[in-house]
Amino acid sequence: MSLQIPHHDINLEPSMSKPPDFNRQSVLMHTERGFKSEVISIVPLTTQEKLFHIRICDPCERENFTFLPGQFVMLELPGCGEVPISISSSTSNKEFIALCVRKVGKVTGMLHRLKQGAIVGIRGPFGTHFPMEKMVGYNILLIAGGLGIVPLRSPIYWTKEHRSDYKDITVMYGAKEPGQILFDYQFEEWRKIYGLKMLTIVQEAGENWNGRVGLITELFKEVTIDPDNTFAIVCGPPVMFKFVCGHLSNLGLPRQRMFVSLERRMHCGMGKCCRCNVGSTFTCLDGPVFDYWTVMNLKEAI
Amino acid sequence: MKYLGITLERPKIGVFSFTGCEGCQLQIANKEETLKDLFGVVEVVNFREISSEGRDDYEIAFVEGSITTESESARVKKIRKQAGTLVAIGACACLGGVNNLKSRFSLPDVVKEVYGTHPIDTGPVRKVKDVVRVDIELPGCPISKPEFEWLVRHLILGIEPQFLQYSVCVECKQRLNSCVFDMGMMCLGPITRAGCNAVCPRNRLGCWGCRGPAEEANFESLMEILRERGFSEEHIAERMNFFNAFGGIL
Amino acid sequence: MLFRTITKENFRKMVEALMENNEVIGPKWRDRDTEGNKIYRFLKLNTFDELQMDYTRSYSSPKNYFLPFKEDLSTYRLEDKDWEQEIHYTIHPRVIIGMRACDINALLKLDQVLVKSAYPNPHYVARRRNTLIIGLDHEPLEDCFCRSMNSDTAFHGFDLFLTDIGEKYFVAINSDTGYMIVNRFDAREVAEDDQRRYKEVKGRIETKFKTQVDVTIVPELMDLEFESDVWKKWGDKCLSCGSCAMVCPTCYCYGIEEHTNLTFTKATKRRVLYSCNLLDFATVAGGHNFRPEAHIRLKYRYYHQFRGFVEAFNQSLCVGCNRCGKACLAGISPKVVIDDLIETEKR
Numbered sequence: 001m002s003l004q005i006p007h008h009d010i011n012l013e014p015s016m017s018k019p020p021d022f023n024r025q026s027v028l029m030h031t032e033r034g035f036k037s038e039v040i041s042i043v044p045l046t047t048q049e050k051l052f053h054i055r056i057c058d059p060c061e062r063e064n065f066t067f068l069p070g071q072f073v074m075l076e077l078p079g080c081g082e083v084p085i086s087i088s089s090s091t092s093n094k095e096f097i098a099l100c101v102r103k104v105g106k107v108t109g110m111l112h113r114l115k116q117g118a119i120v121g122i123r124g125p126f127g128t129h130f131p132m133e134k135m136v137g138y139n140i141l142l143i144a145g146g147l148g149i150v151p152l153r154s155p156i157y158w159t160k161e162h163r164s165d166y167k168d169i170t171v172m173y174g175a176k177e178p179g180q181i182l183f184d185y186q187f188e189e190w191r192k193i194y195g196l197k198m199l200t201i202v203q204e205a206g207e208n209w210n211g212r213v214g215l216i217t218e219l220f221k222e223v224t225i226d227p228d229n230t231f232a233i234v235c236g237p238p239v240m241f242k243f244v245c246g247h248l249s250n251l252g253l254p255r256q257r258m259f260v261s262l263e264r265r266m267h268c269g270m271g272k273c274c275r276c277n278v279g280s281t282f283t284c285l286d287g288p289v290f291d292y293w294t295v296m297n298l299k300e301a302i
Numbered sequence: 303m304k305y306l307g308i309t310l311e312r313p314k315i316g317v318f319s320f321t322g323c324e325g326c327q328l329q330i331a332n333k334e335e336t337l338k339d340l341f342g343v344v345e346v347v348n349f350r351e352i353s354s355e356g357r358d359d360y361e362i363a364f365v366e367g368s369i370t371t372e373s374e375s376a377r378v379k380k381i382r383k384q385a386g387t388l389v390a391i392g393a394c395a396c397l398g399g400v401n402n403l404k405s406r407f408s409l410p411d412v413v414k415e416v417y418g419t420h421p422i423d424t425g426p427v428r429k430v431k432d433v434v435r436v437d438i439e440l441p442g443c444p445i446s447k448p449e450f451e452w453l454v455r456h457l458i459l460g461i462e463p464q465f466l467q468y469s470v471c472v473e474c475k476q477r478l479n480s481c482v483f484d485m486g487m488m489c490l491g492p493i494t495r496a497g498c499n500a501v502c503p504r505n506r507l508g509c510w511g512c513r514g515p516a517e518e519a520n521f522e523s524l525m526e527i528l529r530e531r532g533f534s535e536e537h538i539a540e541r542m543n544f545f546n547a548f549g550g551i552l
Numbered sequence: 553m554l555f556r557t558i559t560k561e562n563f564r565k566m567v568e569a570l571m572e573n574n575e576v577i578g579p580k581w582r583d584r585d586t587e588g589n590k591i592y593r594f595l596k597l598n599t600f601d602e603l604q605m606d607y608t609r610s611y612s613s614p615k616n617y618f619l620p621f622k623e624d625l626s627t628y629r630l631e632d633k634d635w636e637q638e639i640h641y642t643i644h645p646r647v648i649i650g651m652r653a654c655d656i657n658a659l660l661k662l663d664q665v666l667v668k669s670a671y672p673n674p675h676y677v678a679r680r681r682n683t684l685i686i687g688l689d690h691e692p693l694e695d696c697f698c699r700s701m702n703s704d705t706a707f708h709g710f711d712l713f714l715t716d717i718g719e720k721y722f723v724a725i726n727s728d729t730g731y732m733i734v735n736r737f738d739a740r741e742v743a744e745d746d747q748r749r750y751k752e753v754k755g756r757i758e759t760k761f762k763t764q765v766d767v768t769i770v771p772e773l774m775d776l777e778f779e780s781d782v783w784k785k786w787g788d789k790c791l792s793c794g795s796c797a798m799v800c801p802t803c804y805c806y807g808i809e810e811h812t813n814l815t816f817t818k819a820t821k822r823r824v825l826y827s828c829n830l831l832d833f834a835t836v837a838g839g840h841n842f843r844p845e846a847h848i849r850l851k852y853r854y855y856h857q858f859r860g861f862v863e864a865f866n867q868s869l870c871v872g873c874n875r876c877g878k879a880c881l882a883g884i885s886p887k888v889v890i891d892d893l894i895e896t897e898k899r
Contacts, residue, residue, distance in 0.1 A: 003566075003733060004573045005645035008681040010674055025670035028677060032625045032639055032821065077306060078628040078635050079812035079819030080461075083837070104837045106461050110306075118307040118633050265836040267808040270671035274805035274828065278852075280860035285670055299778065299855075305816045307633030339814040451814050458816075468794055468830045475798030475879070476621035476825070478612050480583040480591040483881060492791040492881060506583070517831050520791045520846065527881050 019061050022124050031270060034076050034121025035061045039114055040096055045182050048102050049147070050112055051088075054120065055096040065125075067091060069132060069154035070261060070289040073124030074269045075099060077114075081107040084266045086288070087125065088150045090157035097122075100150040100182065126269040128289040130155050130259055132162070135231040139168040141223075143244055145216055145236025149173055149182050151261045151288075152235055160194040170197040170223055174216030174236075178202050178209045199223070217243050227252035234260045234292075245292045255293040262288050262295070303343065303458075310458050316348035316360035318381055320367030320374050321401055321427070325444040326392035327351045327366055333447045340451065343458060362387045362457055364440075368394040368401045369428040382434040387457065390430040391450070393443035393512045393545045400443070402427045402546035427546075438463060442498060443512035443545060449497055466496040467517035470509050474500035482508045488533050488541055493519035493548070511547040521548065553707075554725040556739035557746050563714075563721055566737040567600050570647050574684075577617055578649040579607040594648065603649060605716070608693060613655055613801030613875060614648055618662065618679050621798070621825045625675060628819040630812065635819070641678035649686045654696075654871040656687050656710050657703035658801030664865050665804060675823075684729060687713035689757065697763040697887060701872035704761070717749040765887050766894060767858065767868060773893050774859040778851070782892045787847020789882040790829065796853070796876035796884070797827030802869045805833070828853045854889060 010016055013028055020029040036057045043051040056062035067073075067087055076082040083105070089098035103112045114120070132155060140159065144152050152171070159169050171190065175181045181200065190196045199219045201212040212218065216236075230253060234244050245258050264276035264283040276283035278298055290298070303310040319327055331337070331352050347357040363385035369375050382388055393399040404412050405427050413422060430436050440453055456463040470491035474481070482489045482503050489508035491500065495516045502509050515521075528538050542548045558566070570576050576597045581590040581604055592607045594614040626639045659680075666676040687710040698704040706713060711730030714721040723739065725731045742750075797803035807826045812819045826833060829849045834842035843849045861869035870886055877885025 003569045003736070005570070005647060005682075005684050006729065007643050007645055008678070009643045010641055010678045010681065016674070022671075026672075028672045028674060030639055031671050031674060034637060036635075036637075076821075077810075078630060078637070078821070079305070079810050079816070080459075081810045082808060082821075106464070108837070109461065110308075110459070113308055115307050115633075119635060120306075121637070263836065264834075264842075267806065270673075271669060272666065272671065272673060272804070273807065273826075274856070275807065275826075275833065277805075277856060277860065280856075280863035303816060304632045305630065305812070306635075310816065336814055343814055343816075452811070455812060455814065455816075467832050468827075469791070471791070471793035471795045472798060472827065472830070475612060475795050476616075478593045478595070478616070480585075480593075480611060481795075481879065481881075484585040484591060485583055486586040492793045518792070520789075523789050523791055523882055526789075 019058070019064070020123075021064060022126060023066065031123070034074075034123050035065065037120055037122050039116055039118045039120060042114070042116055045100065046180055049100055049182060050103075052099045052101060052111070053096045054099060054122065056122070057119070062094065065097075067097075067125035068129035069158050070130040070151055071125035071127050072269070072288060073097070073099070073122045073126065074266070075101075075107075075111070076121035076123070077107055077110055078121060080110045082123075082267070083107045084126070084269060084284070086151040086154075086261065088153035090161065091154065092157075092161055098153070100153075102147055124269060127284055128287055130233055130289055132158050136165045138166065139170070139226060139230040140166055141170050141172065141225065141230060141232040141248075143172045143216065143232060143234045143236075145174050145240040146176065146180065147182075148235030148237070148240070148261075150235075152233060153183065155233060156190060156194065156196070159196070163195060167229065168197065169195070170199065172199045172201075172216060172219045172223070174201045174203070174219070176202065177204045178206045197223070215243075216240065217247055220247060225251050225253065227254075230257065232258045234258060238262075241292070241295070249292075255296065256291045258292040259289055260292060260295055262290060305459065312343060312345050313362050313458060314345045314347045314360045315362045315364065316356075316381070316385070317346070317351065317364045318348070318366065318378075319350065320365065320378065320395070320430075321370040322367030322392065322394035322399065324351065324366065326395075326442075329444045329447050330364070330450060336447075336451060340454065344454060358384055360385060362389065364389045364391050365395050365430050366391050368398050369430060369433045370401065370425055371423045372425065373423060375428075375433050378430060378434055387437045388430075388434065389438045389440055389453070390436045391440045391445050393441065393514075393547070395430045396439040396441050397514055398427045398429050398546035400545065402543075405546075406543070441465075441495060441513040446498060468496050469516040469519060470494045470496050470498065470500050470503070470513075472496055473498070474503045477504055479503045480506075482506060483531070488528065488537065490524075490541060493521055493524050508541075510541060510544050512545045514545075514547045554731065555742045556723045556725060556734055557717070557720045557742055558723055558734055558737060558739045559720045562737040562739075564600050566733065567597075567603065567649065569737075570733070571597060571600070574645050574647050576647045576649060577614065578603040579610055580604060581607070594650075597649075605650065605688065607650065608690070609652075609873070609875070609878075611875070611879070612799040613658065613873065614651055615655075615658065615662070615801045617646065617648060617683065618659065619666075619676060619804055619825065623675060623823045624820050625808075625823050626821045628821075630817055630819055641674055643678060643682055645682045645684070647684045647686065650688045651685055651710070652690060652873070653687065653706040654698040654701075654703045654873045655801050656685065656706040656713075657698075658871045658873075659685075660709045661802050661861075661865070661867065661869060661871070662804060663709075685710040685712075689713070689715040689753070691757055692760050692762070695763050695874045695877060695885070695887070696761065696872065697765045697874060698872035699761045700763075700765040700767060701868055701870055703871035704757075715750055715753055717746060717753055720746070722746060722750040722753075763874070763887060765872065765890050767890065769897075770868075770890060770893070771859045771862045773897055774855050777893050777896060780893065780896050782889065782896055783847045783851040785892070786884050786889055787845065787850045790846045790850050790884060791882055792829050792831055792846045792849065793881075794827030794830050795879040795881075797829060798825070799875040799879045801871060801873060801875070803827065828856065850884070854886075857886075858890075
């Protein structure tokens with residue numbers, strides 16, 4: 001007498017017959033399936049950073065791909081690896097997504113060597129977003145240090161497209177030196193068309209720099225903050241959070257109206273691998289966008 | 303050869319042998335199922351083990367063995383001059399290896415014992431990096447062929463290889479081996495760099511540390527454990543010094 | 553739940569029948585320790601006699617049959633700038649015999665993360681659905697503290713669960729497949745005497761727990777004693793070797809490795825189980841390590857097991873099997889660490 005245990009082919013599940021929709025987190029799907037995407041243009045920004053415009057090849061997959069400001073994707077070079085990169089294009093741009101990448105490791109180094117037309121994989125979007133919907137009717141402070149401007153680009157596009165929803169919008173951007181300022185070619189547009197107040201500062205001025213010199217906190221002297229009517233988004237190196245968020249909370253801005261984006265080395269983006277786990281918090285699922293109250297209670301976050 | 307649209311060059315390589323058993327070279331020439339592919343992606347211009355022809359226009363030099371004579375020292379310096387990348391392969395080249403046993407005795411005594419009155423050019427055992435600058439060290443006694451191929455891929459891609467930082471225990475547990483400590487044996491697995499797939503513990507033999515120390519290995523704790531388990535100082539020292547992998551600890 | 557009994561002779565026939573068409577995994581032994589005790593592990597069975605129904609504890613948990621130490625998540629065919637991705641799931645059915653209640657409870661915890669949370673993991677789901685589980689009761693060992701972790705009994709998560717009541721097994725049946733299988737081997741209704749003997753065995757098991765770990769206040773302790781010297785004390789001994797996580801039935805942390813073949817025509821994306829004790833676990837792009845010291849990594853391991861998981865799922869991740877304690881050469885176990893923390897708190 002022999003016995004055959006029944007087979008279960010999970011490919012036969014209805015949800016498995018479609019490309020994954022990462023916005024439907026509870027559904028069983030091909031979570032490892034990346035959307036094949038073409039690098040349609042590469043914009044060199046500095047010696048270390050390039051902006052990649054990436055277009056999902058399949059029209060249906062492209063149409064279905066929707067994200068919110070602050071979310072990230074896992075960018076994959078098959079055979080090389082996968083890295084989390086925050087999306088820095090407009091949520092309404094259905095043609096391509098923009099990913100600004102600094103050359104720091106194996107995958108990003110290889111990415112920098114790619115030519116226009118190369119095919120990469122993306123999975124996502126993943127993670128939490130800046131709650132633009134809660135900020136309606138408020139002033140918004142967007143504060144970036146260094147590479148922190150990258151995740152702010154998406155909310156900046158959002159404010160342009162929903163300008164009347166918000167009151168005053170101020171961008172404060174500090175970089176180490178003028179050569180490291182990203183997206184300066186867009187600043188005029190942000191000022192004139194988006195109606196943003198745009199303040200920049202560098203720590204070390206070069207020869208041709210006529211702007212402000214100092215730490216980002218210097219910029220607070222030039223803005224009046226109404227703590228009862230303001231939201232803040234702060235992105236940059238963790239050390240900056242303490243000073244900037246500390247200053248804002250001294251002014252009376254509630255910590256739950258300050259949002260930061262944390263960086264960890266996720267391997268999955270889906271709350272599984274634990275590489276970005278701190279206790280019960282997963283930077284990939286519960287973050288990367290956190291309010292500052294949560295961050296303060298998150299051991300080792302910054 | 304293309305990868306994600308990037309054109310990859312086929313590098314010219316040389317494989318050179320110094321004091322050692324030539325087992326690492328054999329590893330490279332081994333494993334027929336991928337040998338054809340290997341010679342497809344690199345151009346071998348100097349490799350005595352497989353070809354008597356030898357050219358000196360190699361870009362990458364793989365150096366096996368430790369440096370124990372003056373003529374070897376001069377030869378490896380010449381190789382260093384030619385090679386853009388010099389890779390030390392195997393325990394002898396990276397650590398001194400078993401050869402280093404010689405360094406524990408006085409040199410004249412060793413020469414007399416082994417060679418009698420026969421004149422011989424031999425000096426203290428040196429790691430390759432003690433003689434010339436080494437770009438990459440591929441550990442193991444012998445090296446593992448899959449790891450060698452992994453390294454070759456990195457060299458072709460121009461990516462810095464990241465060797466496993468953790469110790470042999472991870473791979474040993476992953477193979478569901480019985481811990482040789484439970485069977486009363488000594489093992490240096492907890493402080494030795496992984497990458498060998500725990501081949502010795504797999505065969506019920508404690509690790510001898512041929513791959514050198516794991517990153518930030520906790521020597522003090524393992525020493526305490528070995529002593530608590532009743533291993534003698536002499537036994538511990540013999541094991542630790544075998545490949546000269548943990549120099550300066552005892 | 554339904555109950556039946558099956559004679560040991562019929563159980564043997566059942567296992568042999570299962571082995572004919574399915575891969576059957578069970579506790580086997582190969583080595584003996586210095587005291588002469590057998591060292592067990594879950595491996596593929598070739599004959600019934602290899603199956604050790606009187607085994608004590610497997611050195612490593614059978615977790616790897618659901619979450620392999622190394623698993624290819626997808627493969628790629630590469631051609632010039634383009635590539636095609638292929639994903640395969642395991643559908644080949646398998647039977648695991650002899651899983652303890654703690655190991656079954658461990659699977660239920662893994663289910664929480666890998667099936668019931670955001671982004672169910674299809675590779676795990678495929679293996680889970682294609683595995684028939686036959687559990688087995690045992691008398692606790694000296695250091696088992698599964699009772700403290702509320703994992704000494706399995707109520708679900710298996711197909712069949714056996715309790716040895718002499719010349720037969722008392723069988724708890726928890727799936728239709730399980731029911732179909734035992735019934736084909738002359739399973740009998742539970743007689744009064746069977747039930748009496750079953751209760752006796754269960755009662756004996758209950759009285760045999762010797763190790764207790766008081767975890768009621770541990771989640772809070774983890775925060776209160778975050779800066780405690782206890783972490784340094786044990787962390788300094790920790791070899792950062794990852795053995796604890798490898799043998800653990802619930803540790804699921806992993807890393808992703810991608811490789812190409814030698815000729816750059818194929819690539820593989822592989823999941824490799826990792827350990828939060830390993831040096832580079834929390835290293836980020838650019839090289840910054842959030843947890844550079846062994847004691848900090850050890851602390852976060854406990855923090856995840858005994859606090860983080862409680863916050864997320866109202867239960868500890870630990871099931872109390874003490875495999876980590878047995879495997880740790882430095883003598884670090886949940887029992888000693890938590891006792892130490894509680895002791896510090898009292899002072």
